[in-house]
Amino acid sequence: MHEEAATALAADPALQPHVEEHGPLELDPAEDTFERLVVSLLRQQVSTDAAAAIRERLFDAVEVTPSGILAADEATLRDAGLSEAKTGYVRAVAEAYQREGYDRAYFEGLDDEAVADELTEIRGVGPWTAKMFLMFALGRPDVFPVEDLGIRRGIELVCDREMSRGEMRDRAAEWAPYRSYASLYLWRAYEG
Numbered sequence: 411m412h413e414e415a416a417t418a419l420a421a422d423p424a425l426q427p428h429v430e431e432h433g434p435l436e437l438d439p440a441e442d443t444f445e446r447l448v449v450s451l452l453r454q455q456v457s458t459d460a461a462a463a464i465r466e467r468l469f470d471a472v473e474v475t476p477s478g479i480l481a482a483d484e485a486t487l488r489d490a491g492l493s494e495a496k497t498g499y500v501r502a503v504a505e506a507y508q509r510e511g512y513d514r515a516y517f518e519g520l521d522d523e524a525v526a527d528e529l530t531e532i533r534g535v536g537p538w539t540a541k542m543f544l545m546f547a548l549g550r551p552d553v554f555p556v557e558d559l560g561i562r563r564g565i566e567l568v569c570d571r572e573m574s575r576g577e578m579r580d581r582a583a584e585w586a587p588y589r590s591y592a593s594l595y596l597w598r599a600y601e602g
Contacts, residue, residue, distance in 0.1 A: 411437075411551060412434040412435060412436045412437065412591065413434050414588075415434070415435075415437075415551065415588040415591035416429050416433065416434035416435070416591070418585075418588055419585060419588055419591060419592055419595065422584065422585065424568045424569050424570075425568060425585075425592060425595055428568065428595040428598060428599050429595060431598075432595065432598055435591060435594040435595065435598075437545065437546075437549050437551065437590050437591060437594065438549055439514070439546075439547065439548055439549035440546055440547045440549075443512070443513065443514050443517065443543070443547040443548070444474070444475060444476060444503070444504075444507050444512070445474050446542075446543065446546055446547035447503055447529075447535075447539070447543050447547060448468075448474055448479070448500055448503065449461075449465055450539045450542040450543055450546070450547075451496060451499050451500055451503065451534060451535070451539060452464050452465050452468070452492075452496065453542070454496070454534075454536075454538070454539060460491075463491065464490060464491035464492065467489075467490040467491050468487070468490040468491070468492065470490075471486050471487075471489065471490045472486060472487070472490070475504075476503075476504040476505075476507040476508045477504075477508070479500050479501060479503075479504040480501060480504045480505065480508070484497055487500065487501075495534070496534070498533065498534065499532075499533060499534025499535070500534075502532050502533040502534055502535075503532055503534070503535065506531075506532045510528075514548070517547075517548055518548075522544055522550055522552070522553060525540065525543070525544055525548070526540040526541070526544065529543060536557075537557050538555060538557040538558060541553050541554075541555040541557065541558075542555065544590075545590045545593070550590060551587060551588055551589075551590050551591065552586055552587045552588065552589045552590060553589055553590045553593070554578075554579065554582040554585075554589040554590075554592070554593060555593060556575050556578050556579055556582070558593075560596070560597050560600045560601070561578075561593055561596050561597065561600075562575070562578060563600045564595075564596030564597055564598075564599045564600035565578050565581065565582070565596050567599050567600060568595075568596060568599050569581060
């Protein structure tokens with residue numbers, strides 16, 4: 411699908427130079443949806459470098475499974491760099507995974523909105539985290555995470571103008587059904 415997405419998005423003059431520069435970008439589902447959701451929680455409102463450091467410490471300290479997170483004492487999670495709030499969030503996600511029997515098959519039967527609705531019922535999981543899950547845990551092709559600062563800066567760079575979030579959503583509608591792939595190019599534009 412990444413070839414189809416690149417071809418379709420290259421038809422947009424604003425994205426075309428970025429598609430040419432980076433070629434087709436891949437959006438593959440994560441092997442472990444729980445791990446990927448935990449990583450998204452770690453990335454909330456911190457720099458990429460800080461999130462990477464916390465991720466490394468957490469994955470070294472505990473088994474990042476629902477039972478591993480729930481078995482870890484709070485001090486271990488805090489020593490890995492999780493704030494008190496994020497410690498509660500990763501535990502809430504672990505509890506939800508155990509209680510609801512979440513796995514890839516569970517989510518595959520739900521559309522994007524239903525997945526987001528289900529996940530945002532979990533303490534600490536907001537719209538941004540749910541969209542990161544849709545994109546990077548499930549590999550859904552048509553998600554536009556306007557809540558993400560890099561996406562907002564990227565679309566303004568690519569479109570060469572300031573925009574409201576509503577204008578960004580409207581502009582991104584032109585990239586359906588490949589808004590997740592367009593987002594990958596927007597992040598590259600912002601980071602590059």
